[in-house]
Amino acid sequence: MxxxxxxxxxxxxxxxxxxxxxxxxxxxxxxxxxxxxxxxxxxxxxxxxxxxxxxxxxxxxxxxxxxxxxxxxxxxxxxTNISEERRASARLAAIDDIGESRMIIFTPKQVKHTISVFTDVDCGYCRKLHRQINDYLAQGIRVRYLFFPRSGPNTDSWAKAEKVWCSADRADALTRSKRGEALTARPCSPTPIRQHYDLGLTFGVTGTPAIITDTGELLPGYVPPAELADYLNGKTAG
Structure with a gap:
């Protein structure tokens, strides 16, 4: 039982x-x-x-x-999917519990929406999303990154995520790591990688990128900037 x-x-x-x-x-x-x-x-x-x-x-x-x-x-x-509405609310609460100080955030001048993205520095579509980060910002989309190395702990992707976090300029380090550059940051402790990863597992994340919208909806996979903006604007209007 x-x-x-x-x-x-x-x-x-x-x-x-x-x-x-x-x-x-x-x-x-x-x-x-x-x-x-x-x-x-x-x-x-x-x-x-x-x-x-x-x-x-x-x-x-x-x-x-x-x-x-x-x-x-x-x-x-x-x-109406009542269960999904409750899950969406719970996702937002769980992400809030992480705290923005334990995320890497890219913020536009005028914020219309905030998304939380589970990312893997070695994921092809994660890299595609990040190459367009300025396009997301131009749409008024604030992007909060959480790490989800798909290969799991004690792997190269996990170590890269740790190095990004331990860098003096995390946003720049994330960008460089997603371009395939090797980082030289020294290990630091604690890092939020495990916390991010475990949270992704509880959300049912199996691939990246995985986007949590500002209404708590889980969107698996890459969504182009303009398409995502239209979708988010439609949800807000609804």
Whole structure:
């Protein structure tokens, strides 16, 4: 039964169960999954079904705490993915928890939108995106970079990300690294690479670039500057 929980959930720490959660649910969850400390358990539009959220991960639990359900709740009347709306909100909160001081940020003169981009210095489409960074800025898109070396820890791509972070001018170092230049920065500690990488995993990121919009939507892959601006403007207008 323990396998019903998404694997990432068991590895995260969070505050204890909310005080207003029905006692039966809290008791059953804590007995069956003692590792779980849910950030939030709240009612859903479905009678008798409660939302269980840890970070950006969402599942649902029955009122008696016996059944755990993975999947999305869709309001067919309004054609709204309620689960995705909740995940989007959770993504934004999780990124905010990282803090901008632990990101590499490129800011336009006039900010219309802010995106967060999981990037790998050795990824071809990440390099293409960054070659057009001035075009994104011209569209009023503020770009916040988080590292996601696809090869994982203890690899060359990971080491390159560390060197970028340990450079005196991180923005310039990122640009040079994405051009294929070798950096000579000395190791430093701590770096946010592991934190960025683990966050990407909880979001379900498997490839790069992976863009989180200012509404919390996850866009996998490269999106050209003008196309992305049109999309973001449309979301704002909607």
């Amino acid at each position: 323990r396998r019903l929980l998404f694997p990432v959930l068991l590895g995260l720490s969070a505050p204890a169960l909310a005080a207003d959660v029905p006692e039966a649910i809290a008791r059953q969850l804590q007995q069956t999954f003692p590792e779980v400390r849910a950030e939030q358990i709240s009612p859903t539009p479905v009678p008798g079904l409660f939302e269980l959220r840890v970070g950006p991960q969402i599942a649902y639990v029955s009122a008696d705490g016996r059944y755990l359900v993975r999947g999305d709740i869709i309001d067919v009347k309004s054609d």
